[in-house]
Amino acid sequence: MAERGFGGFLRAVPFLGYHHVLMILIAITIILLSLLLAGCSSSSPMIPDIFLISLYYQSYTPVPSTAQADYNVHTAISNIVGQAKLAARVGYFGICVSPDGGAWLCSNNATALANEVSVDQDPLNLIWLASQFKDMIVFPYLIIIAIIFAFICLLLLATFPGWHEEEDAHGSEREVKPFPSRFVSQIALAIIFIASIFVLVSVLWQHTASVAASIIAQDLGNGSVKSGVGSTAMVLGWFSFALLIVVTIGLLVMILSIRVLSETFG
Numbered sequence: 001m002a003e004r005g006f007g008g009f010l011r012a013v014p015f016l017g018y019h020h021v022l023m024i025l026i027a028i029t030i031i032l033l034s035l036l037l038a039g040c041s042s043s044s045p046m047i048p049d050i051f052l053i054s055l056y057y058q059s060y061t062p063v064p065s066t067a068q069a070d071y072n073v074h075t076a077i078s079n080i081v082g083q084a085k086l087a088a089r090v091g092y093f094g095i096c097v098s099p100d101g102g103a104w105l106c107s108n109n110a111t112a113l114a115n116e117v118s119v120d121q122d123p124l125n126l127i128w129l130a131s132q133f134k135d136m137i138v139f140p141y142l143i144i145i146a147i148i149f150a151f152i153c154l155l156l157l158a159t160f161p162g163w164h165e166e167e168d169a170h171g172s173e174r175e176v177k178p179f180p181s182r183f184v185s186q187i188a189l190a191i192i193f194i195a196s197i198f199v200l201v202s203v204l205w206q207h208t209a210s211v212a213a214s215i216i217a218q219d220l221g222n223g224s225v226k227s228g229v230g231s232t233a234m235v236l237g238w239f240s241f242a243l244l245i246v247v248t249i250g251l252l253v254m255i256l257s258i259r260v261l262s263e264t265f266g
Contacts, residue, residue: 018254019160019180022247026154026192029243033147033199036236037140040091040106048089048096048104051230053133053210054085055126055217062223074223077124081224086121088130089230092140095130110134124221137209142202149195150244156188182258190252196244203237210234 006118010059039050059081062074089096089104095107099117110131160180205230214227 041094051089144194146198
């Protein structure tokens with residue numbers, strides 16, 4: 001049974017067209033970008049691990065600087081923080097909170113999350129800071145538009161003709177594959193290129209804003225608050241952009257190749 005299935009797969013491989021590979025890459029990109037947007041939207045497994053920025057209470061040696069008017073302010077902050085262990089993570093459409101280092105509570109409503117913790121668990125209002133970052137800095141709509149454009153490109157590629165058998169002048173069957181429409185190919189190229197630009201802008205925005213906010217938050221809570229940037233979200237964003245660039249280059253190469261073949265044999 002396994003050999004029969006593998007044999008069928010091998011017979012199907014030659015009928016996989018160049019555009020099928022591009023379609024697979026686009027589908028993977030759509031999935032990755034969807035996961036990126038879904039980060040911190042629920043407490044489902046792995047979803048809280050997809051975040052843009054993380055803020056959490058942790059005691060560490062404060063960083064001194066001659067630019068600090070009052071270096072000892074970290075003592076007051078430490079006294080306010082006390083034994084708090086709360087951690088907050090921010091995604092595009094939600095915030096996840098772990099009040100005591102255990103399970104995550106996730107919601108798109110920061111007020112609802114704040115009502116679930118006590119003052120002692122979040123003395124410096126990290127949930128509010130996370131909410132401000134999500135509402136004032138995070139902008140997910142370019143990625144949403146990019147996903148829509150990528151899906152449209154996927155549909156356009158699905159219209160490309162595939163391999164089929166036809167009889168030649170001598171009555172024998174042969175496998176042929178007509179060239180796809182040049183107009184449709186160019187439209188698909190334009191759409192996927194725009195999607196790539198949108199993802200690039202979004203990922204750069206996401207990366208820069210997350211790093212900047214992370215540094216400022218940690219420096220402000222010097223000695224008591226730490227922060228970090230979500231590596232998973234960064235990987236999802238940049239890898240999605242790389243896949244879209246591969247698809248864009250692939251479509252461009254295909255269009256140029258078809259033009260050369262048409263001019264040579266047409």
